[in-house]
Amino acid sequence: MRYRHLGRSGLKITEITYGNWLTHGSQVEADVADACVRAALDGGITTFDTADTYANTKAETVLGQALAGERRESVEIFTKVYFPTGPMGANDTGLSRKHIMESINGSLTRLGTDYVDLYQAHRYDYATPLEETMQAFADVVRAGKALYIGVSEWTAPQLREGAALAKELGFQLISSQPQYSMLWRVIEDEVVPTSAELGISQIVWSPIAQGVLTGKYLPGQTPPEGSRATDTSGGQQMISSWMRDEVLERVQQLRPIADELGLTMAQLAVAWVLQNDNVAAALVGASRPEQVADNIKASGVTLEADVLSRIDDALGDVVVRDPRKTDDVSPKQRLT
Template identity: 40%
Template structure:
């Protein structure tokens, strides 16, 4: 098995594994503590060191399961990079959003569930238009100053919102967001490849990307009439995603990608993961899994990265035709 590669999280000194593991969908909904220990162990043995969570995942149960599993496994805290995300913490008017109150209380509650003293990276799970950016920036610096988080970032923010946060932080002499967590795969590219482009150079923004396989579509396991049992699209809450993603055009393109993967003698899923990793602006790719075997398979994608020559990348592009138009630069 190939050895893990580590990349800096944007321009920070923090090193994260190129492939990482996230608790979304699976923890609690599909996985208990016993299973979580097996999955986390497989991920660690493969060199993954970044583990992603959120207060909203399974209404806090995902954090509890990950925290309990890590405690029982006896991992050395400094060996791993743990992140969580705040925005939806409960039904009360102050249980959501990015107010100073919810950032501090939400993080305290997350840390309790995770059975940890700090998270390495704290994300704002969505932009909060009802809270001034300065309040959020100051609150994030407060939790960093108290040692409850070491870095902070955003998830699904616009380039404009991230820029505003970076500029407010700069004016105040405070720490700005160092990382964004967007969706990125062969069918979702605009944010990472166009919208955020100025941010990589201007602010050293890193990326922890999610959904590298388009919620499983890029494994090739879905076809128009067939949604396999026990996959996430059979879960009630994910039905609408299935309707959006499992469409004729996408499935037809996925089918045409298979021969390229066959030629490289790798499964399509590994080629799709390697494709995400071939973008130098991606710090880590968050993968999900319900079985150890899936983690082992995903880790093999590291060996595929060098096989993605410019010629192969062009052929993939010719099939998917999803490359976003770059904005015209007027000189």
């Protein structure tokens, strides 16, 4: 397992990072979650990502329990704040000072730790002055409750403004967590070059496009039973945009490329995002320990230029590239 620096900081994280969105506390039982975390640790992963909103706080609790007994200094624990939690009252969401301060305390309790290595703004909050948000993050850092601050799904101008305020307040933004995969490349034109300039790295989610890039979904066929595409608790909705025959047909054209390289299609997909110099880590989740072990093998894989070109040709015009779609995922009004 290889490590990469996160942004322009001294923090090193594993380039394959374990995330528990859509799994812990919802899709899988606690004993399976424990087994997946153990498989990650056994495979050399030391970096774990979660959020207070995942399974309405249950995912943090499950991760904390799974990591109990590990030497705290030997793992990197990331979580996030923004989306509604608890009873979802008027102040149970967003990036107000009130919500941030209450949320970090709740996250630390559930995770069973005195601090998180990275605390992330899960979305941009249009309903709260950015100055208020960044001052709250500065105070969280000074209180020792988070070592570093990052964001998720912020546009290039938002990153620039946030980084400037952070600098004024005596800390730095070091990471951005966007969706990124062979099929979803909206960060490449604006977010990535801006981040590189500002000393911010990407921790990318959904590098396998919700499982579509594994090749297990075949055009014209019913999704496999028990797969994310059949999960009515949230997975089915998230994957629906990719479940079109034109996409699935293109994805199947990646299989010969993976076979020639001795990789599974999932490994090829994870390795692909790691070819981007601005990507510090690929977030992978799992509902079974063997999935973790499989994804770990993508660490250290180099894809030559001709392979990257063949991938582009295979996927053609089903790739989404519009940079405006980054802003589309941040709600324009407070969620309640």
